[in-house]
Amino acid sequence: MTTIQPTAERVSAQPPAEASAAAAQAPPTAHRKVALLRVLGPGHVWALGVGIVLVGEFMGWNFAVGKGGAVAALAACWLAGILYTCVAMIDSEITSTVAAAGGQYAQAKHIIGPLAAFNVGLYLVMAYTMLEVSNAIVAGDLIEAFAQSLGLEGTVDKRAFMVLTVVALAFLNYRGVLATLTLNLVITSAAFAAIVVLFVAAQPWAPGAVLKHEALLGGLPYGSLGILAAMHFGLWFYLGIEGTTQAAEEVRSPARALPLGTMTGMMTLLIAATLTWYVCSGLMPWEYLGQAVTPLYDAARLTGSRWLELFLFLGTLFATVASANGCINDASRAWFAMGRDRYMPVWFGAVHPTYRTPYRAIVFFVPIAILFAVSTPLDQTITFSILSGLLGYTLMALSIVLFRRKWPLGSIQRGYVHPLHPLPAALLLILCVVTYLAVFLGYGTQLVAMMTFYITASAWFVLHRYKYVRRGDQFTMPWPKPRGY
Amino acid sequence: MAGRTPYEPPVQSVVGQIVDAVLMLVLVFITLYLPLLLKLAGGGTTATATPNPTWESLGQNPTMAGQWEKLGFTPEKAAGIIGTRFDYAxxxxxxxxxxxxxxxxxxxxxxxxxxxxxxxxxxxxxxxxxx
Incomplete structure (x- = not known):
């Protein structure tokens, strides 16, 4: 999950959240000096979206197979595709209008209110941190599996590689050596190429030669309830696509580029997800696939080609490391932005004097990430990430209704107006409810644990933290007063 | 409403900020990590044990058995995975x-x-x- 490090006039070393905070505090004349350059087109938006999400094809999605069987996972993949199409439509309108870097956190501040913004900030932090943890787990497991496959003597302690992944990437972020969009483009392209090469090598034109769907699919082991349950991990195919709209301030023509880039990104992911499902379900018994940590790498092993195995090893490693790097970047900036706004202690709002990074926010999450990485199963950390995303999507469905009510069409300039309102919002809300039910099936206690966390944090914010927050400073958009206020 | 005095928040002490930061860590630990540590959360599953398992007794056809073996599994090693099912009751x-x-x-x-x-x-x- 990587936010573009934009080319900017005066803020080249500043991350978007810093730029946003700086812009929020600066007087109108100074605002122009820190404005981000609008240099990105639909292609960049597409690349950002696919780069954020592609790791989801390499791991995690296959737990949907475990919850409902391979056929249920495919149904969940497409249902989740509809959910994310609604997310992309709604988010394109809001972000192309609330053109403030910082994404959904800034939007919630302007549309719903401080407590919602605090929660959205936490959703972002928890979703990114738990995805970072998941990536570290996969990196450790992958290296262990590859070492075993090579027949290396001795044992590899995968926990050492998990810790190394978290610490090394946190250090890079601390020093400000962030994965740039160009680097991520290369890594993402290599990872995407790995999926396509594997698909071609599996000879889909000759059923039975390599892919053996007829013997391996296994139907619906849990019946139709399995389709509902599989929706839980079906979200993992696309989780993070809404990050495309974080680049709203840097896009040349938001009205065109945001919906076009996001929608083509969604189409690409739908294709990649289907290819991934097709190859994996044709190579592995569903019981194995449903609990595998590195399904695409395992699929490559099953083809018997050493070169393909190496390619998928690198593809998976690239995708997870790039994603973890972006997650540290994004989680720390969300935490930093909350510190700047005093939603969290202002201590976290500090910028490193030399490296100009939110170093305290970066370091703060290292122990949490290590603790979860070395001692928590992958499906649990993924579930935490999915739940935080899901709460955000639920809020998004309600947020667009408030947005249209407070500033009706024509009252402010919108970059993009999504069609058929309120149908996408209603559909999104229904699919969110379905996904809560899906998580409840098998992971109900974890759902309650996550809600306990957000409810307790909200109580802490209301009873204690909000008194440190400046009121009027939270609204920074040059809009008229909202209707009804 | 014109002329409303802006709210001036109090300044939080360094100790107060440290307490708040630690509190968030403790909250994550208690609500999210502890249930996992105590095995109270996630994985609502049931496990069926199969004594002296064979691929046939585990419900695996020859193609499935072949793929399991390519992945390095024997029936004994695979039995735990195959016998674990989600409990949706x-x-x-x-x-x-x-x-x-x-x-x-x-x-x-x-x-x-x-x-x-x-x-x-x-x-x-x-x-x-x-x-």
Missing amino acids: FNWSLVALTAAIIVGYFIFMFRYSDREYREVIAEHFDGTPKA
Whole structure:
């Protein structure tokens, strides 16, 4: 999950959240000096979206197979595709209008209110941190599996590689050596190429030669309830696509580029997800696939080609490391932005004097990430990430209704107006409810644990933290007063 | 509303900030990590043991058995994975309770946010401009 490090006039070393905070505090004349350059087109938006999400094809999605069987996972993949199409439509309108870097956190501040913004900030932090943890787990497991496959003597302690992944990437972020969009483009392209090469090598034109769907699919082991349950991990195919709209301030023509880039990104992911499902379900018994940590790498092993195995090893490693790097970047900036706004202690709002990074926010999450990485199963950390995303999507469905009510069409300039309102919002809300039910099936206690966390944090914010927050400073958009206020 | 005095928040001490930061860590540990550590959360599954398992007794056809073996599994090693199934039996009162928690959370969040939001809007649009 990587936010573009934009080319900017005066803020080249500043991350978007810093730029946003700086812009929020600066007087109108100074605002122009820190404005981000609008240099990105639909292609960049597409690349950002696919780069954020592609790791989801390499791991995690296959737990949907475990919850409902391979056929249920495919149904969940497409249902989740509809959910994310609604997310992309709604988010394109809001972000192309609330053109403030910082994404959904800034939007919630302007549309719903401080407590919602605090929660959205936490959703972002928890979703990114738990995805970072998941990536570290996969990196450790992958290296262990590859070492075993090579027949290396001795044992590899995968926990050492998990810790190394978290610490090394946190250090890079601390020093400000962030994965740039160009680097991520290369890594993402290599990872995407790995999926396509594997698909071609599996000879889909000759059923039975390599892919053996007829013997391996296994139907619906849990019946139709399995389709509902599989929706839980079906979200993992696309989780993070809404990050495309974080680049709203840097896009040349938001009205065109945001919906076009996001929608083509969604189409690409739908294709990649289907290819991934097709190859994996044709190579592995569903019981194995449903609990595998590195399904695409395992699929490559099953083809018997050493070169393909190496390619998928690198593809998976690239995708997870790039994603973890972006997650540290994004989680720390969300935490930093909350510190700047005093939603969290202002201590976290500090910028490193030399490296100009939110170093305290970066370091703060290292122990949490290590603790979860070395001692928590992958499906649990993924579930935490999915739940935080899901709460955000639920809020998004309600947020667009408030947005249209407070500033009706024509009252402010919108970059993009999504069609058929309120149908996408209603559909999104229904699919969110379905996904809560899906998580409840098998992971109900974890759902309650996550809600306990957000409810307790909200109580802490209301009873204690909000008194440190400046009121009027939270609204920074040059809009008229909202209707009804 | 014109002439409203902007709210001036208190300055938080360094100790207070450290306490707040530690509190967040403790909250993550207690609500998210502890249930996992105590095996209270996730993986609502049942396990069926198969004594002296064979691929046939585990319900695996020859193609499946071949793929398991390529992945380095024997029937004994695969039995645990194959025998583990999700338990989707649930009672409606638990569903209702969970739903009430989620709905209540969102209702409270929207209502309280709106109260805070009115204060923000009033100060931003009607408040006294700061010097």
